[in-house]
Structures are given as structure tokens and as C-alpha cells.
Amino acid sequence: MNIVVVGAGISGLSSAYILAKQGHAVTIMAKDFYPSIVSNKAAAFWFPYHIRNDKRAIDWCKKSYAFFKEQSINKDTGISMIKIIKATKVPLLDETTWIDYMPTHSVKEIATNQLPEGYKRGHEAIVPLIETQIFLPWLTAQVIQLGATIIIEEVTNLNVLSEKFDCVINCTALGARDLCNDASVVPVRGQVVLLEPNIVDSIFIDNQSPAYIVPRKDATIIGGTYEENISEAITVKEALDEILNKAITISPDLANKKVIGNWAGLRPFRPEVRLEKEGNVIHNYGHGGSGYTLSFGCAEEVKKLVSESF
Numbered sequence: 650m651n652i653v654v655v656g657a658g659i660s661g662l663s664s665a666y667i668l669a670k671q672g673h674a675v676t677i678m679a680k681d682f683y684p685s686i687v688s689n690k691a692a693a694f695w696f697p698y699h700i701r702n703d704k705r706a707i708d709w710c711k712k713s714y715a716f717f718k719e720q721s722i723n724k725d726t727g728i729s730m731i732k733i734i735k736a737t738k739v740p741l742l743d744e745t746t747w748i749d750y751m752p753t754h755s756v757k758e759i760a761t762n763q764l765p766e767g768y769k770r771g772h773e774a775i776v777p778l779i780e781t782q783i784f785l786p787w788l789t790a791q792v793i794q795l796g797a798t799i800i801i802e803e804v805t806n807l808n809v810l811s812e813k814f815d816c817v818i819n820c821t822a823l824g825a826r827d828l829c830n831d832a833s834v835v836p837v838r839g840q841v842v843l844l845e846p847n848i849v850d851s852i853f854i855d856n857q858s859p860a861y862i863v864p865r866k867d868a869t870i871i872g873g874t875y876e877e878n879i880s881e882a883i884t885v886k887e888a889l890d891e892i893l894n895k896a897i898t899i900s901p902d903l904a905n906k907k908v909i910g911n912w913a914g915l916r917p918f919r920p921e922v923r924l925e926k927e928g929n930v931i932h933n934y935g936h937g938g939s940g941y942t943l944s945f946g947c948a949e950e951v952k953k954l955v956s957e958s959f
């Protein structure tokens with residue numbers, strides 16, 4: 650089939666990759682490509698963040714986990730399997746629901762005396778870390794190698810494309826606000842500080858705070874913020890100072906490490922991911938703070954909808 654994927658973030662690229670592998674003729678049309686996409690601002694480790702109200706996501710997360718784990722054998726992908734420590738200061742009743750999204754029996758509870766000061770409950774697991782600066786160029790190259798055509802263009806009307814192509818995959822994230830008149834997808838800004846690399850060897854996350862520490866090859870990412878309905882992708886000094894101070898209380902050694910940068914990105918949050926067929930358009934957007942965690946699982950669902958429907 651002749652398929653156009655609109656959007657070149659992780660949702661569009663993963664869909665394009667899976668469909669091109671299946672033998673479809675794929676065109677990727679987007680107004681922005683790597684590096685100018687939100688997907689290049691992600692931390693980006695596998696973790697179900699703000700999606701646990703959606704039970705469909707359990708299967709999508711597990712499939713993405715399996716995909717990334719399999720690809721991590723190839724160092725060119727920039728994916729590694731790494732220890733994550735997830736800790737909380739205020740254990741809630743639904744504290745462990747994230748474990749349902751993990752491969753079975755892969756999570757262990759940690760003794761409280763091994764947690765940073767002030768933390769009351771913690772778990773550890775091994776998860777994929779996807780270094781976007783390596784993975785996104787690699788994935789784009791794979792998709793091109795599989796025969797995909799790339800077009801840099803803003804789409805203003807999906808109906809025009811649905812007449813030209815057998816099928817349209819809509820992976821426009823925040824762009825869907827205008828393109829589909831969908832006001833339920835909103836920006837949630839995330840700011841991060843970058844410290845020098847090679848100073849920690851596992852991921853730490855406290856998603857209530859929110860605070861996270863992520864060791865990439867080119868930087869240690871220190872997050873973060875979760876700012877609903879803020880649509881300027883800029884960093885703010887006070888927020889960056891607070892992010893760093895929070896991280897120093899978790900890991901005091903970070904206090905004397907060199908700050909090498911910062912960035913901000915807008916998560917495309919929707920109360921639920923929109924993954925459904927409408928005519929010959931399949932929508933796949935609204936992945937919020939879990940775009941990587943959901944990506945290849947959602948792409949498999951897109952493939953299923955394409956196979957079943959056309």
C-alpha cells in the first residue's frame with residue numbers, strides 16, 4: 650500500500666519503520682525533522698509516565714520494551730539496558746501500578762536504608778535507555794534504507810492526503826490541535842539541566858517530585874518539570890536552579906559537577922493516546938511524557954489497524 654506518515658518524531662518514525670518493514674511504500678511528511686522535534690528533547694528512558702489510567706498502554710509499553718531490548722544488542726542504535734531506581738517520599742495506594750507495565754517479575758523492592766535520604770519506598774529494574782542523539786538519526790537512516798521517501802512540508806488538511814494515499818498515519822503530536830481540531834492535546838513543558846557525562850551509572854526517578862537523573866554518553870540529564878499548558882519551549886533560570894538543587898539533595902556528589910547546558914521541550918499530553926482509525930486515516934498522537942515508552946507498541950497497533958482495515 651501507498652502510505653503517508655505525517656510527523657517525524659518517535660511516533661511517526663516508529664510507525665514508518667514498522668510499516669516499511671512490512672513492505673508498504675512509505676512517505677514521511679513533516680514540517681520538522683531531527684534535531685528540531687520534541688522527540689529530541691526526551692530523556693529518554695523507558696518508563697510509563699502519566700499514562701497509567703490507560704490499560705491499553707500495558708501492551709504497548711511491553712512491546713516497546715521488547716523492541717528496544719532486542720535492538721540494544723546493536724551499539725549503533727544508541728540503546729542500552731540500564732538499572733533504574735524508582736523511589737518515592739510519599740508512598741501512595743496505587744504506587745506500584747507501574748509494575749503492571751513492566752515485563753513480568755522484572756522489578757525488585759529496595760531496602761529503605763539503601764535509598765537517598767527522605768525516600769520511603771523504592772524499586773529497581775532494568776530498562777532501555779534510548780540516546781536520542783544517536784537513535785533518531787539511526788532510525789531515520791533505517792527507514793530511508795527501507796525505501797521511505799522524506800518530504801519536508803507542513804500539512805494543513807488531512808483530507809487532501811487521504812485522497813492521494815491509500816492510508817494516512819497521523820503522528821503530529823501537538824500539531825493535532827489544529828490539524829484535527831483536538832483541544833484535548835495540550836503542551837506540558839519539561840525543562841532539564843545538563844551536567845558533564847560519566848558521573849552516575851544508573852537512572853534515578855522520583856516521578857512525584859518530579860526529579861530524574863539520566864546518564865547519557867554526552868551529558869547527565871537532570872530533570873525536571875511538568876508544566877501543564879505552557880506552550881513556550883524555553884528554560885527559566887529559577888526552574889533550572891530548583892531542578893539542580895533537588896538533584897543535589899538526592900545525590901550530593903552532583904554539587905561539584907560542571908553544568909554544560911539545558912533545554913526545554915513540550916510533551917504532547919492527551920488524557921488518552923488517540924490511536925484509532927477514521928476513514929483511511931489512522932491517528933497515533935498524544936503520547937505525553939511516554940512517547941518512547943509507547944512508541945513501537947503503538948506502531949505495532951498501527952500496523953494491525955492497517956492490515957485489518959484495508
Ligand SMILES: Cc1cc2nc3c(=O)[nH]c(=O)nc-3n(C[C@H](O)[C@H](O)[C@H](O)COP(=O)(O)OP(=O)(O)OC[C@H]3O[C@@H](n4cnc5c(N)ncnc54)[C@H](O)[C@@H]3O)c2cc1C
Nearest residue numbers: 656657658659660681688692694804824839914940941942
Ligand atoms: C524533557 C522531556 C523529557 C522526556 N523524557 C521522556 C522519557 O524519558 N521517556 C519517554 O518515553 N518519553 C519522554 N518524553 C516524552 C517524549 O519526548 C514525547 O512523548 C515524544 O517525543 C512525542 O513524540 P511524537 O513523535 O508524538 O511528537 P514530536 O516529536 O513532537 O513529533 C511531531 C512531528 O509532527 C510534525 N508535525 C506536527 N504538525 C504537523 C503538520 N501540521 N504538518 C506536518 N508535520 C507536522 C512535527 O514537525 C514533528 O515532526 C520527554 C519529553 C520531554 C519534553
